[in-house]
Amino acid sequence: MFDTEGTAGAPAGDRRPLASRQSRWAAATLRMLLGTSVTANQISVIGILFALIGAAALVTAPRWPALFILAALCIQLRLVCNLMDGLVAVEGGRGSATGALYNEVPDRLEDSVLLVGFGYAAGLPWLGFTAAILAVFTAYVRAVGASHGFAQDFRGPMAKPQRMAALTLGCFLGLAEILANGTLFSLQAILALVVLGAAITGLRRLGRIADLMKARP
Template sequence: MPSIYQFKSRFQSLLRPLCILMARMGITANQVTLFAMMTSILMGLWLSLQSDSRLPWLILPLFLLLRMALNAIDGMLAREFNQQSALGGILNEVGDVVSDIALYLPFCLISNQPAWVIAAVFLAFLTEFIGVLGPAMGALRRYDGPMGKSDRAFIYGGFALFFGFFPALASWTSALFAVTAGLMLWTCMNRAKGILTRPS
């Protein structure tokens, strides 16, 4: 199933010079992972506390791009600079879920039906949980779409940008999260199917 995740290798190529520089500076993959998670929490708090201000919503797309870059860099540091560890794997998966919750729950504050936002955030967690089940069941970690981590960042970040310029779009928040919730349910099924049909 198509997903922005398919462009990850090209994105990593762009980031490789920065990754090499960070490795030479002694920055570790786990430090990058923790930094991404903590800044996501702070960004989410800013959105929650100033949801009626345009600035944090306009900044969110840029922050999501930064988060995607950091997520790519921590993986590259781990794989290419011999920093892989069990702790790093835990931090990576937990960090993704915590960051999603922190960054997307604030959309409840601009939605007229926040239950859809909550449902989408729960399904975002479920997509990652099912993806992680792959290795636990002797298969690969699943990244199937159509609504993986990168896709969520692109769609929600794009909506935040438009909302920052046109606040009247708040009335469309529930519809957006309802549609993406459906796509994430589809993603869950695709990942589960991938584990069952391609176990290795």
């Protein structure tokens, strides 16, 4: 997705590098959306709704395991919204003066509610909150670098696409495990991996900013 997708004409260096942006399904979805009156900002808001539904599904999935499938679907639909709002804004020319706000603020909310929901599903709410804090931290560090004139740093190992891929995988692993054994240890392992990876991601981005600052004349 774009991390400046709400802003038409954003520099190429400010876009998250994603192969899906050039995929056939993305092009087809873009054509469909441009055939309607939907705006980029509206798509961003829809992404919040998918994240909230996904988080609610995660919280209740240990009691009704089939909801893990709904949660995985909502996680992916949230990412589709994150991709399509940028395409509609930039390629479709439907950006707005407030596009940057609609791009960044929903992303942070969506990350947080899904990670917290995953923590409750794993039986470790505190770890979910930790993951949410670190996810916001990595985005904050990226914004700090941009505020100093550096290119947006989307490096991982646990940037947003990787976090959401891990949660999606965790949903299917959790479904299989709870049906087979009645346990959800796989969710705890996935969440611990997300926390560790997000911490490393934030530190890597901080290190890059420090190196760039030192290299300035």
